[in-house]
Amino acid sequence: MKDLIRTVLSIRQKRRSPPAGPTPPEGAYVIRGEVRMLVNQRIPRDLWNWMLLSGWRTIPVKKDRRKCMELPPDALLELINAHPAERDIVHGRILARARQP
Numbered sequence: 001m002k003d004l005i006r007t008v009l010s011i012r013q014k015r016r017s018p019p020a021g022p023t024p025p026e027g028a029y030v031i032r033g034e035v036r037m038l039v040n041q042r043i044p045r046d047l048w049n050w051m052l053l054s055g056w057r058t059i060p061v062k063k064d065r066r067k068c069m070e071l072p073p074d075a076l077l078e079l080i081n082a083h084p085a086e087r088d089i090v091h092g093r094i095l096a097r098a099r100q101p
Contacts (some may be wrong), residue, residue, distance in 0.1 A: 023048045024058045032056045035098045036068040041076050050087060051079075069098035 024030055028039045032055045043051070075094045082090040 019057075020052045021058050029059050029064070030056045031059050031064075031066075031068060034068050035071060035095060036064075037071040037075055038073060039076060040073060041080055043076070044080065046084070047080060047087075050084070054091065068101075070101045071095075071098050 023043050023045060024039045026039055026042060029036050030039060030051070031037075036059075037056075071094060075097070078090055078094060079087065
């Protein structure tokens with residue numbers, strides 16, 4: 001009911017990005033806007049710092065019901081293997097491959 005009232009009265013508030021946190025464990029998901037990625041590799045600390053600056057955050061709730069586009073399973077490995085100078089280019093390619101689940 002509250003959802004309907006918020007929609008009718010146009011009083012929705014956009015969710016703020018969660019605060020930066022520690023490196024996520026394997027098996028967790030990270031999110032950037034409407035895109036979600038599975039952490040299936042250990043993320044090096046320098047890459048995680050870069051990802052935080054790029055807007056990636058760990059999902060703060062256990063059961064996230066948001067509708068997001070999914071990145072392919074090899075996306076994180078591509079970022080890990082990318083040279084630091086080429087991360088922005090690789091990141092753009094990866095985001096372009098996001099698909100609805």
